[in-house]
Amino acid sequence: MNQQLPNPLISYPEIMAARILLYDDNEALRWSMESLIADHEDLDLLAAMPDAQNLAADLLVFNPDVVLMDIDMPGINGVEAVRLIRQTNENLPVIMLTVFDDNENIFNAICAGASGYILKRYASEEIPAAIRNVMSGGAPMTGSVARKVLQMVPVAKSEEQENYNLSKRETELLQLLVNGFSYKMIGFELNISIDTVRSHIKKIYDKLHVHSATEAVSLAIKKRII
Amino acid sequence: MNQQLPNPLISYPEIMAARILLYDDNEALRWSMESLIADHEDLDLLAAMPDAQNLAADLLVFNPDVVLMDIDMPGINGVEAVRLIRQTNENLPVIMLTVFDDNENIFNAICAGASGYILKRYASEEIPAAIRNVMSGGAPMTGSVARKVLQMVPVAKSEEQENYNLSKRETELLQLLVNGFSYKMIGFELNISIDTVRSHIKKIYDKLHVHSATEAVSLAIKKRII
């Protein structure tokens, strides 16, 4: 380990400062972020790049603690850039900056491995706190984004988490149905007659209020009955 | 409507203050929250209840702007309480307070309809901001919780997001299949012959490498092709 014992009699503010690397194709925004970060002693902007063409090299050269990444960039866009970062660096915090908070954007960024998501219009107020937050293991998000992320969590058993009163065996059958098994295969798998399979599945349909295997599968997955 | 026009010459700070209702069975915590909130002019603690037995009545009596809800309470627990609130009030912000940040707790609370999730050990620092945040449409979460919520978002198409080269029309058909439509219904819906439906679906199966509707539906949902 690369442990260093700090001398308690001397303060090393620059050692503790969060080393930040910024990507944004908008020059005006790069400037404003630069002055914003300069206002904070515990933040240190290493560089502000207009694009992510040399992403891998940049990371090696600057070795940042945090990356601020614009989503809409020419060439390699922000989402793709995060994906690239995640291929080599599992833990480097990446905060996305964007003007849009539509579901598609957010979802893609999160799935790519972004650690936070800040709207540019709130950047000046939120960025310093967001950087500190993400450094300590958090996931800073502009309020509206956080709301949308919550809505992405599979609703599932939210309200009437009745499992539709499926019996253990019926749940088992449904599971196989979801896995794409035919009646014949289910019967073979469970060592029961195909007529028994029919019987079970009819009862499942009744309880689920559906009339076909596709409906049952769809419902089972969406409501997480399986 | 119960509108009142405020006199512009007089300031009414109490009118703007966030009206807060707190539920927690721990008396010490109720006290500390009381003094914490008292320190902020824009926050107003209406009442601190030890349990949620009279939840519905409490809401009518106090008509709060925000509810702070402990998760671990005897009788009606916090998650159940949120669910009850959501049955009558879709939009009332509810911030969960808890000592645990395990996935199960978070997931249940979010699914029940909680708007935020703050760990008690950070409450003194985070609660005032969280209340303001949630009032303006946000979803305040302690950093570690936010991280976990992100992980709950179905990863899905992250990696090899091949959409299996489905054409636009084929995706449309698949969507209907997922919704439980029969061939006949799909044909009617899209104004095409049932033979065309067959033709399309056969091609979909080929591209998805499946041989039945249930398999196709299952794959479509799990891989988020739809």
Add this chain to the structure above:
DNA sequence: TGGTCAATCGCATGATGATGTGGTTTTTAC
């Protein structure tokens, strides 16, 4: 100890699905 229910099985029938072969028309792309 009689009633309810889950699980099992059988049979029958009409509807729907899966697959193949072959064709026309329209769009898209180079």
Add this chain to the structure above:
DNA sequence: GTAAAAACCACATCATCATGCGATTGACCA
């Protein structure tokens, strides 16, 4: 401007599904 791809349709055949009506067994409960 032509080749490829996508969208459309038809017919045929066998497999599978959806549904209904029974019926038997064992477990559990009041």
